[in-house]
Amino acid sequence: MSRQIDVSDLDIYYGSFLAVEKVTMEIKPRSITALIGPSGCGKSTFLRSLNRMHEVIPGARVEGKVVLDGQDLYGPGVDPVAVRRSVGMVFQNPNPFPTMSIYDNVLAGMRLNNKRMKRADADEVVEQSLRGANLWNEVKDRLDRPGAGLSGGQQQRLCIARAIAVQPQVLLMDEPCSALDPISTLAIEDLMGELKKEYTIVIVTHNMQQASRVSDRTGFFNIEGTGKPGKLVEMDATDTIFSNPSVKATEDYVSGRFG
Amino acid sequence: MTTTTPALTGSRRRPGDKIFSGTAAASAVLILLILAGVGLFLLAEAYPALVAPSEDIEGGRGLVLYLWPILFGTLITSIIAMVVAVPVAVGIALFISHYAPRRLSQGLGYTIDLLAAVPSIVYGFWGVQVFALALVPLYQWLEENLGWIPLFAGPASTTGKTILTASLVLAVMILPIISALSREVFLQTPRLHEEAAMALGATRWEMIKYAVIPYGRSGVVSASMLGLGRALGETMAVTLVLSASGGVSFNLINSGNPPTLAAEIALNFPEATGLRLSELITAGLLLFLLTFAVNFAARALVTRQKGGST
Numbered sequence: 001m002s003r004q005i006d007v008s009d010l011d012i013y014y015g016s017f018l019a020v021e022k023v024t025m026e027i028k029p030r031s032i033t034a035l036i037g038p039s040g041c042g043k044s045t046f047l048r049s050l051n052r053m054h055e056v057i058p059g060a061r062v063e064g065k066v067v068l069d070g071q072d073l074y075g076p077g078v079d080p081v082a083v084r085r086s087v088g089m090v091f092q093n094p095n096p097f098p099t100m101s102i103y104d105n106v107l108a109g110m111r112l113n114n115k116r117m118k119r120a121d122a123d124e125v126v127e128q129s130l131r132g133a134n135l136w137n138e139v140k141d142r143l144d145r146p147g148a149g150l151s152g153g154q155q156q157r158l159c160i161a162r163a164i165a166v167q168p169q170v171l172l173m174d175e176p177c178s179a180l181d182p183i184s185t186l187a188i189e190d191l192m193g194e195l196k197k198e199y200t201i202v203i204v205t206h207n208m209q210q211a212s213r214v215s216d217r218t219g220f221f222n223i224e225g226t227g228k229p230g231k232l233v234e235m236d237a238t239d240t241i242f243s244n245p246s247v248k249a250t251e252d253y254v255s256g257r258f259g
Numbered sequence: 260m261t262t263t264t265p266a267l268t269g270s271r272r273r274p275g276d277k278i279f280s281g282t283a284a285a286s287a288v289l290i291l292l293i294l295a296g297v298g299l300f301l302l303a304e305a306y307p308a309l310v311a312p313s314e315d316i317e318g319g320r321g322l323v324l325y326l327w328p329i330l331f332g333t334l335i336t337s338i339i340a341m342v343v344a345v346p347v348a349v350g351i352a353l354f355i356s357h358y359a360p361r362r363l364s365q366g367l368g369y370t371i372d373l374l375a376a377v378p379s380i381v382y383g384f385w386g387v388q389v390f391a392l393a394l395v396p397l398y399q400w401l402e403e404n405l406g407w408i409p410l411f412a413g414p415a416s417t418t419g420k421t422i423l424t425a426s427l428v429l430a431v432m433i434l435p436i437i438s439a440l441s442r443e444v445f446l447q448t449p450r451l452h453e454e455a456a457m458a459l460g461a462t463r464w465e466m467i468k469y470a471v472i473p474y475g476r477s478g479v480v481s482a483s484m485l486g487l488g489r490a491l492g493e494t495m496a497v498t499l500v501l502s503a504s505g506g507v508s509f510n511l512i513n514s515g516n517p518p519t520l521a522a523e524i525a526l527n528f529p530e531a532t533g534l535r536l537s538e539l540i541t542a543g544l545l546l547f548l549l550t551f552a553v554n555f556a557a558r559a560l561v562t563r564q565k566g567g568s569t
Contacts, residue, residue, distance in 0.1 A: 056457060081462050082460065085460030093451055095451040097470065098452070108456075112459055112460055163459070166459065
């Protein structure tokens with residue numbers, strides 16, 4: 001279920017404003033791709049264009065191609081709803097549905113996809129997903145409690161469980177640890193190491209140590225100035241980006257000599 | 260360093276603090292006093308009717324039998340109005356907050372707010388001159404085709420001045436309030452929750468079901484209760500629209516209808532003296548208690564739902 005994504009010449013617009021310009025990128029299956037760069041450089045926008053979530057903002061559109069396993073996500077007749085069902089997303093702030101129990105939160109995506117499930121099947125999916133998100137042991141005795149009662153780190157893992165319950169082809173993570181404490185962050189990072197055995201993962205992070213710890217490949221986005229579009233400056237194996245980048249701006253950024 | 264550390268002990272309250280907390284507290288107490296005063300006034304003025312022998316009461320069969328049809332009329336018109344108005348109002352609110360293109364939704368929002376400001380007597384005129392007459396054919400149809408349901412047993416009113424007409428006018432009147440408040444609540448749905456649903460591949464309706472409605476439910480309940488409060492107390496429109504000339508009846512389309520509490524008071528107050536006046540004030544007391552109960556129930560509902568959601 002892990003798939004490769006090929007992005008070619010992708011321009012992302014908000015109305016007439018060009019936010020991200022000419023990104024060409026290959027995202028390998030069963031690996032973690034990290035996107036780093038200063039605030040406002042368009043990395044989150046780019047990430048959201050991979051499952052068409054940026055379209056929730058009126059006026060957003062793209063030019064170029066995002067091909068997931070041979071199918072252009074922006075091709076004619078492609079339903080963004082269907083795209084999002086196969087490309088899951090985890091957000092910066094944990095966002096379990098506050099009125100739903102832990103159990104129902106995990107099943108939320110499944111219930112959208114196929115309305116009726118046998119109770120035993122549902123139990124199975126919940127346990128698998130929560131185990132997959134390393135949360136099962138902490139919540140197995142209180143599955144009927146509201147998801148909002150968990151700690152921030154647990155909520156984020158619940159969101160990951162919710163995202164993987166529908167067995168997506170790709171998992172996008174938009175700064176998934178920036179609202180969490182170091183221990184919870186460590187738990188999520190460990191989890192990502194597990195998840196990459198099965199999923200293609202793309203993560204946006206401001207934390208360069210995190211990028212170097214978890215990712216296999218890293219892309220550096222930069223922006224020349226306010227009002228200018230963000231660009232993919234360089235993309236390579238993570239080790240290369242952090243030790244021997246080919247562009248000066250990348251080296252400045254990863255070594256903290258930015259600006 | 261010659262500066263001294265400012266004293267940390269002793270509370271030195273600034274005048275602004277004192278004035279503000281004083282006025283706030285006074286306002287809060289004033290509200291309670293006014294409420295208590297109204298309650299006491301109603302009780303004192305209603306007392307003669309409460310203790311009067313039953314044959315002296317209007318209708319000659321005692322206070323309870325006098326008030327019951329009126330209370331019934333109030334409840335049934337308000338309940339029908341709610342049943343009709345709440346779903347429509349929520350639909351309008353959702354359309355404005357989540358479906359309509361931005362420009363249209365702003366215009367629609369303003370229009371709804373304007374509707375909420377139309378005086379009730381205008382609704383009353385419209386109800387009796389236009390709406391009631393327009394409904395007559397519908398009532399005849401209902402009688403012919405659905406007459407086996409007791410609600411529509413007929414004979415259908417030829418003037419259209421029926422319980423159902425009054426209820427529908429009330430529904431139109433409370434629609435803007437419920438819809439305007441619900442819209443505000445829906446608009447405040449955290450973007451985070453909406454995106455959570457969208458990212459799972461929810462369609463717009465599924466997103467609304469997962470994120471918007473659970474978030475807005477308690478707000479919709481409060482909005483509905485405000486609407487219900489207006490429907491219960493509405494005087495002018497009902498007085499004009501309803502031809503009150505009967506007792507308790509579930510027959511919604513004939514011309515023998517119980518009046519509502521507010522309309523009964525408005526119709527009879529100008530000529531009432533002595534015991535009759537007391538009776539009407541008792542009706543007012545009943546209405547006061549009823550709206551009080553509704554508001555308490557609403558508050559209880561809202562707190563319970565909030566408690567369940569955290």
